Amino acid sequence: MRLLLVEDDPALANSTMRALQSHGWTVDWSTRGEPVPQSVTQDHYDLVVLDIGLAGIDGFETLRRMRAKGSNTPVLMLTARDAVEDRVRGLEGGADDYMIKPFAVAELVARARVLTRRAQARTDDALTLGNLRMDLSARRVFVGEQALELSAREWSVLEYLLGRVGKVVAKEQILQSITGWDDALSENAIEVYVSRLRAKLEPAGLRIRTVRGFGYLLESVEGGT
Amino acid sequence: MSAASGASPSLRRSLLLWLLWPLLLIAPAAAGLQYVLALKPALRAFDHSLGATVISIGNFVRTSPQGLQFEMSAQTERSIRTNQTDAVFYVVTGPQRELLAGDPPLAEPPISLAAQEWHFYDARVFEQAVRVAALGVVCGDAVCQVRVAQTTGAREALRNDMLAGTALSLLLLTAALVVAALVATSRGLLPMHRLSRQLGSRSLADLRPLAASEVPREAITVVGAVNRLFERVDAGSAAQQAFLADAAHQLRTPLATLQTEAELAVMQPHPPELSATLHRISAAATRAARLGSQLLSLARSDAIARSATPTEAVDLKHLTSLAANEWVPRALAAQIDLGFELQSAAVNGNAFLLQEMLDNLLHNALTYAGAGAQVTVRTNSTRGVTRLEVEDNGPGIAPEDRERVLQRFQRGAQNLGRGSGLGLAIVSDVVKAHGARLLLKEGADGKGLLVRVTFESAARRQNTA
Numbered sequence: 001m002r003l004l005l006v007e008d009d010p011a012l013a014n015s016t017m018r019a020l021q022s023h024g025w026t027v028d029w030s031t032r033g034e035p036v037p038q039s040v041t042q043d044h045y046d047l048v049v050l051d052i053g054l055a056g057i058d059g060f061e062t063l064r065r066m067r068a069k070g071s072n073t074p075v076l077m078l079t080a081r082d083a084v085e086d087r088v089r090g091l092e093g094g095a096d097d098y099m100i101k102p103f104a105v106a107e108l109v110a111r112a113r114v115l116t117r118r119a120q121a122r123t124d125d126a127l128t129l130g131n132l133r134m135d136l137s138a139r140r141v142f143v144g145e146q147a148l149e150l151s152a153r154e155w156s157v158l159e160y161l162l163g164r165v166g167k168v169v170a171k172e173q174i175l176q177s178i179t180g181w182d183d184a185l186s187e188n189a190i191e192v193y194v195s196r197l198r199a200k201l202e203p204a205g206l207r208i209r210t211v212r213g214f215g216y217l218l219e220s221v222e223g224g225t
Numbered sequence: 226m227s228a229a230s231g232a233s234p235s236l237r238r239s240l241l242l243w244l245l246w247p248l249l250l251i252a253p254a255a256a257g258l259q260y261v262l263a264l265k266p267a268l269r270a271f272d273h274s275l276g277a278t279v280i281s282i283g284n285f286v287r288t289s290p291q292g293l294q295f296e297m298s299a300q301t302e303r304s305i306r307t308n309q310t311d312a313v314f315y316v317v318t319g320p321q322r323e324l325l326a327g328d329p330p331l332a333e334p335p336i337s338l339a340a341q342e343w344h345f346y347d348a349r350v351f352e353q354a355v356r357v358a359a360l361g362v363v364c365g366d367a368v369c370q371v372r373v374a375q376t377t378g379a380r381e382a383l384r385n386d387m388l389a390g391t392a393l394s395l396l397l398l399t400a401a402l403v404v405a406a407l408v409a410t411s412r413g414l415l416p417m418h419r420l421s422r423q424l425g426s427r428s429l430a431d432l433r434p435l436a437a438s439e440v441p442r443e444a445i446t447v448v449g450a451v452n453r454l455f456e457r458v459d460a461g462s463a464a465q466q467a468f469l470a471d472a473a474h475q476l477r478t479p480l481a482t483l484q485t486e487a488e489l490a491v492m493q494p495h496p497p498e499l500s501a502t503l504h505r506i507s508a509a510a511t512r513a514a515r516l517g518s519q520l521l522s523l524a525r526s527d528a529i530a531r532s533a534t535p536t537e538a539v540d541l542k543h544l545t546s547l548a549a550n551e552w553v554p555r556a557l558a559a560q561i562d563l564g565f566e567l568q569s570a571a572v573n574g575n576a577f578l579l580q581e582m583l584d585n586l587l588h589n590a591l592t593y594a595g596a597g598a599q600v601t602v603r604t605n606s607t608r609g610v611t612r613l614e615v616e617d618n619g620p621g622i623a624p625e626d627r628e629r630v631l632q633r634f635q636r637g638a639q640n641l642g643r644g645s646g647l648g649l650a651i652v653s654d655v656v657k658a659h660g661a662r663l664l665l666k667e668g669a670d671g672k673g674l675l676v677r678v679t680f681e682s683a684a685r686r687q688n689t690a
Contacts, residue, residue: 009478009479009482011479011482012478012479012481012482012485015482015485015486015489016485018489019485019488019489022489022492022493053474080473080474080475080476080477080478080481100477100518101477101478101480101481102477102480102481102483102484102485102514102515102517102518103481103484103485104484104488104511105484105485105488105489105492106488106558107554107555110554110558111554166554167550168549168550168553168554170546170549209557211549211553211563211564211565212562212563212564212565212601213564213565213566213567213601214546214549214553214564214565214567217553217554217557
């Protein structure tokens with residue numbers, strides 16, 4: 001697992017690198033944003049940890065150029081600024097997550113892990129998590145070698161959740177994403193699909209947590225995402 | 226302005242003082258002059274009519290070969306002595322001051338008068354105050370004297386009437402001027418009162434310049450100075466916000482380094498005797514880092530609350546949904562069941578401040594509720610009243626501590642040594658900045674803590690006010 005850390009403060013960069021390395025990740029470090037778009041298209045990175053306040057072009061601009069070059073590498077933005085508009089701007093600009101300094105190492109590591117898992121889960125025609133594999137072109141799901149029977153709705157819900165591993169997803173969002181113009185689904189129906197999926201995914205070591213009154217969080221049990 | 230009138234000089238009072246004390250001097254002087262000037266001719270008229278009586282009595286003095294004669298009929302004498310108000314006395318004396326007719330006491334004191342010479346004087350006759358007119362009358366080759374006296378009743382009555390009249394006109398004039406002065410100062414100061422009301426009713430954040438057209442010319446310099454002060458405060462507040470943004474950046478980075486290094490030290494292999502120390506360093510670094518962030522938030526929320534930062538429509542449901550992704554994993558890590566009951570809840574406010582408020586409420590709930598607890602965030606809005614609630618079923622805050630924990634750097638008795646004591650102070654500041662209300666009470670079943678922030682729409686506030 002390879003990470004690119006973009007941070008212009010040497011002391012913080014050093015300790016952040018060691019924190020990430022201690023979890024077995026390979027970390028490269030850049031003090032500036034300019035070379036980043038080139039680096040992420042040349043080499044494979046699982047995650048870019050990107051500080052907003054940089055000398056030269058800032059984190060927002062770096063992210064914009066990365067995405068303009070067609071890079072899908074997940075980005076975790078770090079900021080010393082505390083304005084709420086920074087958060088919105090970062091996420092709208094294509095960042096996958098956002099953390100305000102100072103942060104707890106455990107939380108940084110946990111969020112980095114979620115982002116890399118999510119990225120790894122997605123290949124061109126499949127989503128994988130643990131020993132679950134969702135073949136998008138064949139529209140088939142396997143737990144190990146065992147095929148899993150899913151209804152069309154269950155498939156849609158699982159696809160949506162797998163694309164957002166480790167992320168809290170509102171019921172409303174699932175509903176909006178899986179219903180077409182002429183469908184009239186209630187949030188109760190989503191609950192039914194999720195409870196069926198929960199039973200079917202348990203053998204695969206996947207857990208769908210309920211966030212009371214809000215939605216769901218898909219994680220793999222042994223990985224602790 | 227009126228509240229400070231006890232100590233500071235009052236414009237109204239000094240205006241009144243300078244209008245009224247000259248009046249108090251001038252009005253009596255004018256009245257005195259009027260009295261004297263009017264009284265003199267009136268008294269002269271009295272003397273004149275007294276003189277006419279003298280002349281008519283003088284006509285009765287005759288020189289004949291037998292000597293001087295004075296013959297006046299009893300009827301004439303009666304008519305002379307008859308007067309509406311006063312007693313009239315007369316005396317006629319010959320050249321050697323011999324009594325020819327009349328009341329002898331009036332002949333005293335002797336006065337020598339030439340022929341046709343008048344003398345008017347005050348005297349006492351028969352123990353009464355009298356005004357006397359005396360005239361030298363030709364009698365043969367010599368000069369006789371006729372004196373007529375009249376008691377002063379009519380004169381006193383005139384004097385009293387004139388005094389009363391003057392006093393009354395003085396009073397009326399003074400009263401009219403005092404009323405005019407009071408009205409004039411009040412009306413003249415009305416624009417000042419309007420100005421002070423206008424300033425007094427402003428929110429701290431309202432630094433728009435005052436319109437010079439609404440104030441009198443005399444106050445334009447004051448308004449100009451106030452407007453320049455507003456500009457400086459506004460610029461100062463903008464500079465302060467810029468400084469805080471810089472300070473936030475500068476301070477957060479080393480704090481992040483400190484916290485990370487401390488956590489790394491705990492995680493790395495170390496001599497067991499250092500373990501306790503490293504944990505304490507790590508905990509202290511975490512606390513220092515959070516305290517630093519909170520101080521910056523507090524300073525920034527102060528600056529925002531004081532500046533004319535415009536409000537925006539913020540849906541608390543949306544704000545909470547954004548926060549959910551961040552806080553649910555933290556709640557899971559703390560083994561807390563974080564749940565939501567979110568309905569659309571729009572308020573007018575500052576998104577940054579509201580976000581800070583929510584973050585601090587969630588941080589407190591997750592920190593103090595304890596593992597296994599339930600924390601619920603609610604947003605809803607009915608009939609112009611919008612509520613945000615964060616409820617937990619943890620240990621709660623004792624009723625006697627609830628007021629205190631809203632102060633900066635105050636912690637509940639159960640939580641000494643944990644937290645900065647700033648969380649609820651930030652919440653309280655944000656609530657105040659939004660004109661909302663903050664309520665701390667026990668949660669459902671009398672357990673835990675329920676923090677409720679109530680926003681009322683401006684329209685509703687006006688209705689109930």
